[in-house]
Structure formats: structure tokens, C-alpha cells
Amino acid sequence: MSTPVIEIRNLRKAYGDLQAVAGVSFDVAEGEVFGMLGPNGAGKTTTVEILEGLRIRDSGEVSVLGMDPATSGRDFKRLVGVQLQQVALYPRLRVHEVISLFGSFYEQQAETEDLIALMGLEDRRNARIAELSGGQAQRLSVALAVVNMPRLVFLDEPSTGMDPQARRNLWEIIEGFKAKGMTVVLTTHYMEEAERLCDRVAVMDHGRIIALDSPGALVRENFAEDAIEFVSNDGLSENDLGELAAVTSAASQGSAHSIFSSDIPRTMGSLIDLAQERGAPLEGMRVRHATLEDVFLKLTGRTLRD
Amino acid sequence: MNAFLPLFRTNYRDFVRDRTALFWTIAFPVLFIGIFGIVLGRGDDGASYEVGLVIEDQSPQAATLGEVLAGFEALALTQGQRDAEIASLADGERRAVVVVPQGFGAAVAAGTPQPLQVHFDPSQQTTQQVVIPVLLRAFEVADRALTQTRPVVTADFRTLQSERLQVIDFIMPGLIAMSVMNGGVFGAIAMVSLRERRVLRRLSATPLPAWALVGADVTFRMVVVLVQTVLLVILAVLIGGVSVKVENLPALAGVAVLGGLAFVAIGFFLGAFAKTEQGFFPIAQVVTFPMLFLSGIFFPLDSMPDWIRPLVSAMPLTYLGDAMRQLMVGGAPVHSMALNLGVLTAFLVVFFGLAVRLFKYE
Numbered sequence: 001m002s003t004p005v006i007e008i009r010n011l012r013k014a015y016g017d018l019q020a021v022a023g024v025s026f027d028v029a030e031g032e033v034f035g036m037l038g039p040n041g042a043g044k045t046t047t048v049e050i051l052e053g054l055r056i057r058d059s060g061e062v063s064v065l066g067m068d069p070a071t072s073g074r075d076f077k078r079l080v081g082v083q084l085q086q087v088a089l090y091p092r093l094r095v096h097e098v099i100s101l102f103g104s105f106y107e108q109q110a111e112t113e114d115l116i117a118l119m120g121l122e123d124r125r126n127a128r129i130a131e132l133s134g135g136q137a138q139r140l141s142v143a144l145a146v147v148n149m150p151r152l153v154f155l156d157e158p159s160t161g162m163d164p165q166a167r168r169n170l171w172e173i174i175e176g177f178k179a180k181g182m183t184v185v186l187t188t189h190y191m192e193e194a195e196r197l198c199d200r201v202a203v204m205d206h207g208r209i210i211a212l213d214s215p216g217a218l219v220r221e222n223f224a225e226d227a228i229e230f231v232s233n234d235g236l237s238e239n240d241l242g243e244l245a246a247v248t249s250a251a252s253q254g255s256a257h258s259i260f261s262s263d264i265p266r267t268m269g270s271l272i273d274l275a276q277e278r279g280a281p282l283e284g285m286r287v288r289h290a291t292l293e294d295v296f297l298k299l300t301g302r303t304l305r306d
Numbered sequence: 307m308n309a310f311l312p313l314f315r316t317n318y319r320d321f322v323r324d325r326t327a328l329f330w331t332i333a334f335p336v337l338f339i340g341i342f343g344i345v346l347g348r349g350d351d352g353a354s355y356e357v358g359l360v361i362e363d364q365s366p367q368a369a370t371l372g373e374v375l376a377g378f379e380a381l382a383l384t385q386g387q388r389d390a391e392i393a394s395l396a397d398g399e400r401r402a403v404v405v406v407p408q409g410f411g412a413a414v415a416a417g418t419p420q421p422l423q424v425h426f427d428p429s430q431q432t433t434q435q436v437v438i439p440v441l442l443r444a445f446e447v448a449d450r451a452l453t454q455t456r457p458v459v460t461a462d463f464r465t466l467q468s469e470r471l472q473v474i475d476f477i478m479p480g481l482i483a484m485s486v487m488n489g490g491v492f493g494a495i496a497m498v499s500l501r502e503r504r505v506l507r508r509l510s511a512t513p514l515p516a517w518a519l520v521g522a523d524v525t526f527r528m529v530v531v532l533v534q535t536v537l538l539v540i541l542a543v544l545i546g547g548v549s550v551k552v553e554n555l556p557a558l559a560g561v562a563v564l565g566g567l568a569f570v571a572i573g574f575f576l577g578a579f580a581k582t583e584q585g586f587f588p589i590a591q592v593v594t595f596p597m598l599f600l601s602g603i604f605f606p607l608d609s610m611p612d613w614i615r616p617l618v619s620a621m622p623l624t625y626l627g628d629a630m631r632q633l634m635v636g637g638a639p640v641h642s643m644a645l646n647l648g649v650l651t652a653f654l655v656v657f658f659g660l661a662v663r664l665f666k667y668e
Contacts, residue, residue: 052511074513082511088503092323093316104312105512128323144508 005030005152005183006051011060013046020046022207023060028185030151033178035198035215036187037292039300043207044187045085048154051185052082065152078106081150083141085157091130095121095140098129099147106148115143118176120169134161139170152183159193171196191292201292205300215292222298223290224248225260228267232257235280245270251297260290309514313522320496321530330492331530332537335485339538342481343545346474354382355437358391358403365411367452371422374448375404380440395425401437402426414452475549478542479631480603485534486562487597487623490569491590493527494577498586501577501668510667524570531566532559539634554633561633561647565626568650571657572622578664597623607640625649 006028013021021043028034036044049055050062053069053076062068067076089098096112103109116125119139124132132140138161145153155174159167167190174197177184188194194201195215203211203218211218225248233255241250246263261267264287275282321327359375361368376383384391384400391403405423413420424441426433450457500506509519535558542548576593580586599605600614601623610618618624629646631637641649 054507054511074515077511077513082508084504084508084511086504087508089505089508090316090320090500091503092320097316097319101312101316102512104309105509105514 003030004028005032005065006034006185007061007063008047008051009061011047011050011062012058013043013050013055014058019207021050021057024204024207024209025060026202026209026212028183030183031178031181032199033174033184033186033197035194035201036185036204037189037191037194037201037296038187038204039189042204044204045156047204048156048185048187049084052080052154053077054082054084078148079150079152081145081148081153083145083153083155083158085160087141089129089137089140091128093129094126095129095132096125098140099143102144102147108149110147110149115147118173119143135163135166138162139166142170142173146177146182150182152185153177154185156187157189158186159188159190167193191296195292203292203296203299210299211295218292218295219290222295223260225262226264226287226289227258227260227294228264228271228285228287229256229258230285231255231283232275232280235278236275240274241271244274249298258294260294309518310522313518314526317496317523317526321526331485331489331534335481335488335534335538336541338484339478339481339541340545342477343474343542343547346472346477346546354380355401355433355440356399357381357383357437357441358394358400359383359385360388360391360403360405361385362388362408363406363410365414367411367414368406370451371406371410371448374451375441375444377447378440378444380436381444392425395427401430401433402441404441474542474546475635476606476631476637477604478538478546478548479634479637480627482535482538482542482562482634483565483603483623483627483630484598485538486531486565486626487569487594489531489534490527490566491573491576491594493530493570494573495583495586495590497523497574498577498580499583501666502582504668506667516665524567527570528563528566531562535559535562542634548635550634551636558630558633561626561629561650564647564650564654565622565629568622568626568654568657571654571661574661575657575664578661578666597621600624601627602640603627622650622653 004027006026008027009025011021011024012019024043024047026034036047038044046055050057051064051069053064053072056070062070065076065079069076093101096116099112099115103112116122119142121136121139121143124136127136129137129140138158142155142158145155158174159170162170171193174184174186178197184197186193186197198215200212200214201218202209211221213221236252236257238250238252238257241247241252241257241259244250244259244261245266246261247267248260248262250257250259252258259267259271268287272282274280357375359372361372372383372385375381384394386394388403388405391400391405394400395403403425405425407420407423410420410422422445424438426438428434497506500509539550539555539558543550572593573590576589577586580589596617597603600610600618601621602610602618603623607618607624625641625646628637628640629643629650632639632643632646
């Protein structure tokens with residue numbers, strides 16, 4: 001790997017008594033798509049906003065593109081692209097007007113029409129911002145993040161409010177950024193998004209990074225086993241399931257159960273025996289590999305969207 | 307900076323596509339001026355006032371008095387019975403009723419005057435200010451006619467201004483000053499709204515310098531203030547019949563911009579205390595509303611009690627209204643022009659400084 005685009009050491013930031021970021025360190029390499037995964041309030045946004053130069057850290061070392069975002073001001077902001085959460089742009093302006101407005105802030109700017117095409121907003125070109133759907137507004141805000149053709153772009157939960165189709169379109173666009181050699185820092189709480197897009201993922205909780213690796217490695221490190229999932233209305237408790245043959249862990253949410261097993265056939269056999277003995281139905285049974293969601297649940301005891 | 311023009315254009319688009327903003331900054335002042343112009347306009351310059359005359363004395367002296375009164379064009383005389391005329395006064399059909407009592411002629415002949423009775427409603431301002439003085443003047447003329455004396459002490463009244471100002475001339479510059487104030491203070495709502503919708507924060511992530519953002523916004527507000535002022539001056543002339551001092555119009559535009567800048571600065575300052583657009587309105591109202599009534603734009607300052615004077619002196623609209631009135635119609639100065647401009651500049655500098663200090667991107 002070449003010199004890192006981003007280097008953070010022991011970053012800390014508190015809001016009053018709340019330690020939002022409690023000692024975070026990581027590097028992001030040139031051309032990498034780096035994901036930050038975690039529930040709301042985990043400290044992802046605060047970390048990213050410090051990297052963007054929008055917030056001032058309490059302590060720690062930060063270098064982005066060889067500069068300190070806190071002190072480099074406009075020289076720094078020229079070079080990075082930023083997408084923020086919950087920005088409601090000028091409601092009475094049209095899509096193409098907003099893109100050219102933001103373009104006018106930079107010496108180097110992409111063609112407005114190219115960006116509109118890239119984001120698939122051609123038929124909304126003349127629509128007012130207030131008339132856009134949540135997904136369209138979100139795509140526009142991603143377009144604005146690359147209006148200066150930056151080497152490094154920060155996307156803070158870019159797929160929020162999108163339907164699954166729009167989300168897949170956005171993923172293709174982000175893969176396009178990567179193909180052009182851009183470095184992308186992405187926060188999300190969709191594990192599928194992180195699994196598909198990210199070269200590496202930092203899992204954050206309570207202001208700390210609790211795991212950092214490629215999505216595949218994170219899963220392998222935490223789960224040598226596959227999962228059996230099924231629905232059963234009653235009669236089977238988490239404890240019962242944990243006692244089954246070759247089971248390493250079990251998790252139940254209501255009537256939906258997941259059990260991780262190092263030997264699927266053995267576990268399956270004992271599960272069926274147990275179900276028959278109890279007269280409990282087993283519905284929608286399937287076997288799957290472990291996912292980042294499972295990793296997150298295992299590491300924090302919570303699901304991502306809690 | 308090549309972002310200035312796009313930002314200015316953005317302000318313009320945002321403004322002209324916002325019906326509420328258009329209404330309050332353009333339609334509302336136009337309606338206001340229109341209504342005041344129609345109600346108070348110079349149209350009734352040659353108007354006369356209904357006055358009842360009741361003659362209960364059959365003497366030639368009483369008849370002479372009646373003739374003198376009838377000679378005043380400002381008085382539309384109706385002669386009638388006392389009860390009927392008093393009833394008409396109570397109904398509002400007469401401004402005043404003059405009763406010539408029995409024995410008036412005899413008393414005049416004997417040199418022991420018997421007072422006329424004048425009935426009127428003192429709560430009516432025009433009666434107080436116009437009808438009564440005309441009646442007094444008429445009685446004076448009648449007095450000389452009846453006593454055959456010649457006037458000895460006369461006066462030739464010369465006013466400081468070339469024109470005699472009417473209520474409409476007084477009010478119109480005040481209304482324009484009011485529009486400048488509202489355009490400035492409420493114009494700051496655009497910035498509050500950008501902050502509320504986190505656009506300011508988004509802009510702070512770009513290399514756009516803060517001065518370009520504020521500069522384009524303030525420049526746009528000043529264009530709005532100028533358009534408002536020009537439009538309202540034209541309406542004041544066309545509808546209100548106000549005679550405007552044309553040679554002062556460039557200076558009037560300059561004062562409008564200075565006042566506009568001072569009020570935009572105050573608006574920005576107040577904007578620092580509002581998190582949302584909704585929250586800004588009451589704050590701006592609390593500041594602007596008292597100024598409407600206490601800064602002499604509708605009511606002359608000398609009609610106000612002394613204890614309220616310090617408050618009046620602290621209001622920027624007092625100085626803007628006075629400066630605009632002097633320039634537009636040659637109104638009598640309350641303060642010198644230098645003081646007016648100096649105070650407005652001071653408001654601009656102080657509140658812009660405070661606004662910059664309190665400014666937050668979110």
C-alpha cells in the first residue's frame with residue numbers, strides 16, 4: 001500500500017459528559033473504500049466530521065491528504081468531497097441549479113449534465129428539490145459530494161431513505177468511484193452495503209473501534225461456523241437450542257431463531273429430534289453463512305439498527 | 307470570486323419562487339401604501355366640512371354672522387332648528403353646530419357680547435385641527451364686520467418648507483422606512499432557514515468563503531430594498547399625490563440602502579438566537595412591532611409623552627424615518643441629517659459585529 005490518505009491516532013472528542021469518540025486509530029489507503037459500521041450514536045459521524053474539517057477534535061493526531069483538516073481550511077476543502085446527513089437543500093431550487101451552484105465553489109468542477117446522468121437524475125433535472133423523493137434527494141447529495149472531482153470523498157449514510165433498487169444503483173455508482181481510483185470513506189448501518197462495497201470495515205460502538213478488517217475476514221475471525229435459521233412459534237428456547245449438538249451459539253428474537261454450528265448435519269439432526277419431541281413446528285428453515293450483522297451482534301450484543 | 311454571482315442568482319430564485327416572501331416584501335407594502343394613499347390622499351384638498359347653523363335671533367347682526375360663515379368655502383353650512391342640528395351632530399352628519407342665541411343682536415348693539423354656542427365632538431381630530439380654527443377665524447371676521455373696526459395686528463405666516471405638508475406627506479416616507487425595516491430584519495430569515503436545513507453546514511464543507519455567502523445575501527437584500535423603495539415612492543406619488551423632491555431621490559436611495567444594511571445586521575443578530583425559521587418570527591416581531599408605533603413613522607414624535615422619549619431615541623427606525631421624510635418631502639427635521647446617518651451607521655457596525663461574533667453554522 002502507498003502512503004495512507006488518512007491517518008488517525010488516538011482521536012478523542014466529547015460533547016459535555018458524552019465521550020462520542022473515545023480513542024480511535026486507523027489508516028485509509030489510497031483507492032480504498034473504507035466502511036464505518038455501527039448503530040446510531042456509535043461515533044461514526046463525529047469521526048467523519050472531524051476528518052472533513054467540520055468539527056474540532058479534543059485530542060489525537062489526524063492527517064488527511066497530508067493536511068490537518070482542523071487548520072488547513074479552504075485549501076483542504078477544495079480537495080475533498082463531502083456528503084452530510086439530513087441536509088435539506090434550497091427547496092425552491094431546481095436540481096441542475098443546485099449542482100451548478102455547488103460547482104461554482106470550486107476551480108475544478110465536473111459538468112453538471114454529466115453528474116445528472118451519472119446519478120440517473122435526467123428526468124428530474126428541472127424538478128425543484130422539494131419535489132424529489134427521499135432517494136432522489138440522497139442521490140443529488142452524493143452528486144454534490146463529487147462536484148469537485150475529489151480524490152477523497154466522505155459519504156455519511158448515503159443510502160438512507162432509498163428503496164432497495166435505488167440502493168443497488170447507488171452501490172454501482174460508488175463502485176464506479178472506486179474504479180476511477182477515488183478513495184471513499186463510507187458510514188452505513190446496512191451490513192449488505194458494507195459487505196458489498198468496502199475493502200475494509202471498522203465496526204464502531206460507544207466511540208471505539210471494536211473490530212477492523214475486510215468484511216470476509218471479520219466474518220471468518222468471528223464465525224468458523226454457518227448458521228441455521230428457522231421460525232418456530234413456541235416450545236424452543238435459546239437455552240434449549242444452545243444445548244444441541246455442535247452448536248457454538250444461539251440467538252432468538254421472538255419466534256425467529258439462529259443457531260451457529262460447526263457441524264451443520266449433526267446440529268440439524270438433533271434440532272429435528274428436539275422439535276419432534278416437543279411437537280414444535282420448524283418453518284422457513286435455511287442454512288446460511290455468517291454475515292457482518294452476526295459479527296456485530298456477537299461483538300456488541302445489539303443489532304445494527306437498534 | 308466566481309461564486310458570488312451564482313449565490314446571488316440563488317437568492318433571487320429562492321426569493322421569487324417563494325410566494326410568502328414576495329407577499330410580505332412587495333405586495334404587503336404596496337397594499338399598505340395604496341390604502342393610506344386612497345384614505346389620506348390629497349384628493350379632498352378642496353373638501354368642505356358640514357357645519358350646522360342655528361339662528362334663534364332675528365336681528366340683522368345675526369344675519370351678518372350667517373353671511374360671513376357662508377363665505378368660508380371650507381364650511382358647508384346647513385341652517386336648521388337646534389334640536390334637529392344637535393341630533394345630526396350626534397349622528398356624525400355635522401362636524402360642529404353653531405348656535406346664535408336669542409338676544410345676540412341686542413347684545414352686540416349694546417357692546418356686551420353674548421357668546422355663541424359651538425357644539426362639537428372633541429374626539430374627532432379633523433374637527434379639532436381644521437373646523438374649529440376655521441370657525442374662530444370666521445368669528446373674528448364677523449366681529450370686525452359688526453363692530454366696524456379695522457384689523458391692527460396682522461400676521462403673514464411663513465413656513466420653513468416651501469410646501470405645507472399634509473398627513474399623507476408625513477406618513478408615506480414613514481411607510482417606506484417601515485418596508486425597509488421589514489425587508490432588512492425579516493430578510494435574515496433566509497439565513498436562519500439555511501442553517502435550520504443544515505445547508506450552512508454543508509456549505510462550510512466547501513471552500514466557499516463566508517464573506518461571499520454573506521456578501522451575496524446582503525447584496526440581494528439591498529436590491530430588494532431598492533426595488534421596494536422605488537416602487538413605493540412611485541405609488542406614493544401616483545395614488546397618494548405626494549409631491550416628492552425629485553432632486554433628493556438618489557440620496558433617498560442611498561439612505562434606504564444604509565437603513566437596509568443596518569436592519570439586515572439587526573436581523574442577522576436576532577437570527578443568532580433562533581434555531582428555526584418558526585422561532586425567528588416572534589423574535590423579529592417583538593423587535594419591529596414597537597418601532598412601528600413609537601418611532602414617529604405614523605404618529606409625530608412631539609405627540610408622545612416625555613417618559614417614552616428615551617425609548618424612541620434608541621430605535622433605529624426613528625432615524626431612518628426622519629432621514630427619509632426630510633429627503634423625500636422636505637419634512638421638518640427631528641434630528642440633523644448627520645445625526646440620522648451617524649446613528650444608522652453605528653447600528654450597522656455594532657450589530658454586524660455582534661452578528662459575526664454570534665454566527666454559527668449550526
